[in-house]
Amino acid sequence: MENYPGFTMITGADLAKKFKEELMNFENDGLWIKEGVEVVDLSGADPDFLVKTSDEKEYHGKTVIIASGRIPKMLGIPGEKELLGKGVAIIEFAKGSHALTKNGQATLQKVARSVTIINITDALRGDEILMKNVTSSSKVKILNNHEALEILGDQAVGGIKIKNKQTNEEQIISVSGVFIEIGWTPSTSFDKLTDKNDKGEIEVDNYGATSVPGIYACGDVNDQWGEQIVIAAGEGAKTGLRVAEHLSKVPHQQTSNIHEG
Ligand SMILES: Cc1cc2nc3c(=O)[nH]c(=O)nc-3n(C[C@H](O)[C@H](O)[C@H](O)COP(=O)(O)OP(=O)(O)OC[C@H]3O[C@@H](n4cnc5c(N)ncnc54)[C@H](O)[C@@H]3O)c2cc1C
Structure with missing residues (x-):
């Protein structure tokens, strides 16, 4: 890759490794990285969503950000x-x-x-x-x-x-x-809740909000124009800010924090 800011040239694998290293700094602050598992189902409603994974675990959260990209057709x-x-x-x-x-x-x-x-x-x-x-x-x-x-x-x-x-x-x-x-198609088999366009892309507004309050989507999986890593990263940052704002309006007692079941 020759078009990600800060790098003259870097492979996708090396860039992903750097992203992960940075994320691991937040592991003590409640961020978990789960690799080798697939999200198989998304249910619930604002502000209590349930995500089920292929290892038969369940995760509850007040909001969900879908960033599942595309898979080959x-x-x-x-x-x-x-x-x-x-x-x-x-x-x-x-x-x-x-x-x-x-x-x-x-x-x-x-x-x-x-x-x-x-x-x-x-x-x-x-x-x-x-x-x-x-x-x-x-x-x-x-x-x-x-x-x-x-x-x-x-x-x-x-x-x-x-x-x-x-x-x-x-x-x-x-x-x-x-x-x-x-060609490629958005990876959304687990999501029966949000509205999609005729290409199967999740429809979002300018802030990454989907048709379902509390569910956001960023990167290649949504219907925004342009598929590049810098665009996906920018959308992720914008969506993160919007989710923080959304969460600040959810009363604390209304639901528990994200937890694994
Ligand atoms: C061959 C190729 C070359 C490219 N070259 C460039 C380039 O040089 N420069 C550039 O800017 N862009 C390039 N792109 C485009 C770029 O890779 C994408 O725009 C970018 O990665 C999108 O980021 P994303 O986070 O939305 O999705 P992805 O990077 O695709 O990340 C989605 C992640 O979600 C995971 N996932 C999907 N479904 C599930 C599920 N059900 N449960 C759990 N996890 C799931 C996937 O495994 C993946 O790890 C290239 C793309 C391809 C295919």
């Missing part, structure tokens, strides 16, 4: 889950960044003997230079208007079944790897 076709890590992989790229999409493909063509791009629309879009790099390569074949139907293989990927959307003709291509790169 999957194709949802047979063979995808079964062969993940056995020839099926997910190429990561920033939401809406077609330049990086093409960058992933451009990188792939350096290591593969041949690359076939299965594209469901009638044309690929992207940064002009990277597009030229991809389309001018003799290793790359682009199949527009084609849809992936099934990934084939037993212990490892052996092929992919695809359909021409214009002729409905199906064919099997013999491949040894399938790289899925169809």
Whole structure:
């Protein structure tokens, strides 16, 4: 990364490590860091919310800030889950960044003997230079208007079944790897309470407040424009200030402090 203030260049992993080191200074002040667990459910109402996690713990809180980012979209076709890590992989790229999409493909063509791009629309879009790099390569074949139907293989990927959307003709291509790169979606499976837009993003006001009083959302999971770490960090700071203000209005006796159950 070359665009986070204070660092000329730092990897995402190193930046996350630095964020964590700083947070650990607050562990004696009631801040807990729980790693390797997933939030599976959110319920309750202002000012008493309940968060359930995958390790069957329960957390009560007066407010909730959702900062769960985005997860890669999957194709949802047979063979995808079964062969993940056995020839099926997910190429990561920033939401809406077609330049990086093409960058992933451009990188792939350096290591593969041949690359076939299965594209469901009638044309690929992207940064002009990277597009030229991809389309001018003799290793790359682009199949527009084609849809992936099934990934084939037993212990490892052996092929992919695809359909021409214009002729409905199906064919099997013999491949040894399938790289899925169809975008990202907000991680909100645990949240049935807040209003979302048609992209599944949590709708918030200028202060990060959602449609449910007491629940806030910041970073890539919400409907605000721009997906960058500095933007997510800024939204987090703004939301934190707003939550502090919100909490100052909640009478102390009305509910207990955050506690683990
Ligand atoms: C490949 C790639 C490269 C990028 N490069 C850059 C770059 O160079 N510069 C830049 O500014 N931005 C970059 N971005 C974008 C940047 O990573 C995001 O905008 C930023 O991380 C968003 O921060 P966030 O806190 O909202 O979400 P995240 O950083 O995605 O954090 C969300 C966290 O919530 C966790 N989570 C999700 N669901 C649950 C759940 N149910 N229970 C518990 N935890 C959960 C996730 O595991 C994750 O740890 C890049 C993104 C990608 C994918």
